[in-house]
């Protein structure tokens with residue numbers, strides 16, 4: 001990184017996200033089986049979700065004792081007597097991930113998870129965390145992400161996005177870690193790597209015509225309208241098939257230039273996007289030279305608490321084609 005370095009935040013976030021990725025990968029290896037999905041057994045992702053949040057919150061607390069965290073999970077369910085086996089599994093995974101720091105007790109693990117209870121808002125500084133974004137992708141052994149971002153007075157100033165199943169830069173290590181700092185840029189490095197790894201700058205695609213774009217969208221049609229995206233692509237002259245993947249790996253794909261568009265088209269009028277589902281991905285795309293708005297072309301507003309109350313849907317692009325994509329989305333959504 002060059003100017004305005006947020007070096008303390010960078011070090012803490014890299015440690016937090018890569019430790020969490022070790023946990024989620026271990027759970028995937030040990031608990032996700034071929035018939036996890038067919039049996040609709042969500043217990044592996046539940047263990048990994050809680051353990052990942054505990055590990056990230058412990059790391060943030062060690063580096064920035066007073067920073068609040070707006071996290072997706074809390075430990076209420078885990079404290080339930082009936083959930084003793086789940087609790088024990090979470091504690092064991094957290095203990096392993098933090099073995100070099102201190103022996104963690106069950107009470108500490110629960111208290112780290114509960115650090116994610118903050119409400120966010122327009123003033124002050126807080127982190128926002130999705131300990132496993134893309135739970136369906138995790139269970140399928142496909143894309144998921146650990147997403148962590150820092151918000152100050154409603155503006156995202158730093159983000160770290162760990163994508164364990166995206167290819168590692170230069171085939172070193174395992175997975176992809178994208179970091180972005182406001183005003184400085186976006187970088188990538190292997191997510192799980194022995195030793196010191198270099199941060200490589202990341203830039204969006206430089207295509208100037210939307211017709212040349214690859215676009216990404218959710219695997220789950222309940223998360224983004226796939227019939228409307230077909231019509232939008234047609235209007236823009238796009239012939240490439242949509243790239244479907246779970247989680248904020250879609251933002252990483254746009255930031256890195258493999259796709260120039262990510263569309264998230266509302267499927268239900270009442271649904272509000274959650275800040276932890278977007279903050280890290282948004283800054284990664286913006287600092288790589290791209291643009292992110294909602295489907296009406298308005299900037300996403302992260303100062304309204306836990307949800308994006310003022311926005312519907314998301315359009316992320318390489319910037320150059322943004323206005324054309326917003327116009328095509330408007331035409332299709334209005335028709």
Ligand SMILES: Nc1ncnc2c1ncn2[C@@H]1O[C@H](COP(=O)(O)O)[C@@H](O)[C@H]1OP(=O)(O)O
Nearest residue numbers: 134218219220222223224246247267268271277
């Ligand atoms: N109706 C919906 N519209 C948009 N996103 C949704 C909807 N329901 C759930 N989600 C969220 O989509 C995210 C995953 O999106 P993707 O398809 O890009 O992987 C999850 O965080 C999930 O939130 P939750 O975890 O609260 O269910």
Ligand SMILES: [Mg+2]
Nearest residue numbers: 130133134277
């Ligand atoms: Mg999520």
